[in-house]
Structure formats: structure tokens, C-alpha cells
Amino acid sequence: MFGLQGETALITGASSGLGHRFAVTLARAGAKVAIAARRTDRLNALEREIAGFGGRALALKLDVTDPASIAAAVDAAETELGALSILINNAGVARPKWIADTTPEDYADVMDTNLKGAWLTAQAVGRRMIQHRRGGKIVNIASMAAFKVLPQLAVYAMAKAALVQMTKAMALEWARYAIRVNAIAPGYIETEMNSEFFKTEAGRKTVQAMPRRRLGQPADLDGTLLLLASSASDYVTGTVITVDDGQTLL
Secondary structure: OOOOOOOEEEEEEOHHHHHHHHHHHHHOOOOOEEEEEEHHHHHHHHHHHHHHHOEEEEEEEEEOOHHHHHHHEEEEEEHHHHOOOEEEEOOOOOOOHHHOOOOHHHHHHHHHHHHHHHHHHHHHHHHHHHOOOEEEEEEEOOOOOOOOOOOOHHHHHHHHHHHHHHHHHHHHHHHHHOEEEEEEEOOOOOOOOOHHHHHHHHHHHHHHHHOOOOOOOOOHHHHHHHHHHHHHOOOOOEEEEEEOOOOOOO
């Protein structure tokens, strides 16, 4: 039910953190994966990792804020791996600052990557899915910040809240083409980007304030990812699944 044999997926932001894990998870489930990010050195290492267990991966340089870069990556993915049937819209950045200290450049950077980039990538892949007439799955990676106020993350939260609404709009508009669009809203997941913070006093206090006093790990998203990427969720669209160990309950 959760197998992805015969499927081709594009994962953005795949050079580290959640994107790296998503690529490995989909490849182990049988999908051919186009792994895309701005840091190609890390992508090449991931490509070799996936090949090491018999998977098929293609490393692609991609800037999600640049429509020409997106078009080139989609073309390359479909030329080498076949028609895209899955998109994991994962690329994102955070610039933690208090609202009074946030600059226009900070705002533009976060919004351009987390929202505009997700929009442009989903639009480009969605158009291909419509042309292929085979349907597909788009999974947008949102955040619990879309539903819960977090300190110093106002712009990030705004972008993720808009991403949730974008998910629903795309799901409704593309339902006629059998394109299912859903989102995952993770809570605090430990990655290389935030692991140092959680070792600080402030980070430890954050963990102690969580309902079960523990951080999530990238593997905690595997089940939800496979559900939304596979045929097991063929009757699911326009849905946001929060995976946060209860953190939004506080």
C-alpha cells in the first residue's frame, strides 16, 4: 500500500535535514528521486548514498526562487527519470529575529523561499502533471508555526500559514486532474540546523516545555510522508497533517 515502485519524485531542499531524510525514505520505498538544492556537493553525496542501497537518484542544482532554475530542474528530472508523479516541496529558510529587528531583506528572503518558491515549484510540477494526465501527489512541508505563535519567527510563521492556504487552493483547483495536494506541519524536529540551539540552556528549556519533553527526529515524519506520497492517500486532498507530538496543544 505504501510502496512507490514506478513513481518519480522531486524533493526540494534535499541537501540536508528533512529533505535528505525524505529523499532516502522515498527511494527506499521504490521511487526514483530527483534530489534538488543549491548545495550540489551534498547532493552528490546523497546520490551515492541512495545508489548504495540500490536506489536511483539524480542530483540537481535548484534555486526555488528562480523560475528558470525550476524549469531546468524539472526538465532534467523528467528526461533522466521519467514523468514526475510526486513533489515534496521542502525548501525553506528561517531568519529568527524579533519583529522590531526584522529587515526588509530578512522578510524577502523568508517569503521568497518558503512561500513564493513553494508556489513556483508546485506550479511548474503541477503543470507537468496536468499534461501527463496521470495525476500525482504534491506534499508541501509547512510547520506547526502556521498554527502556533513562536518567538522570533513571525515572518516564518506568516509564510507557513500562507502555505497551508496555498495547499488547500491547489487541492481544490487540481482535483479534476487527480492531483492530490496535502501538507505536513512538523513540530520541533532535530536537524543539523537547530541541534546546537537545543544544547543551550534556552534550547533545553524549550524541550522541557514540550508535552513529552522530547524533540522529534526526522524519522518521525516517515509514516506521514509515505502516506501522502503513496496510493494509500488517494482519497485525501487539501489536508494538513500536524506531526508535533502534541506541541500545538500548549
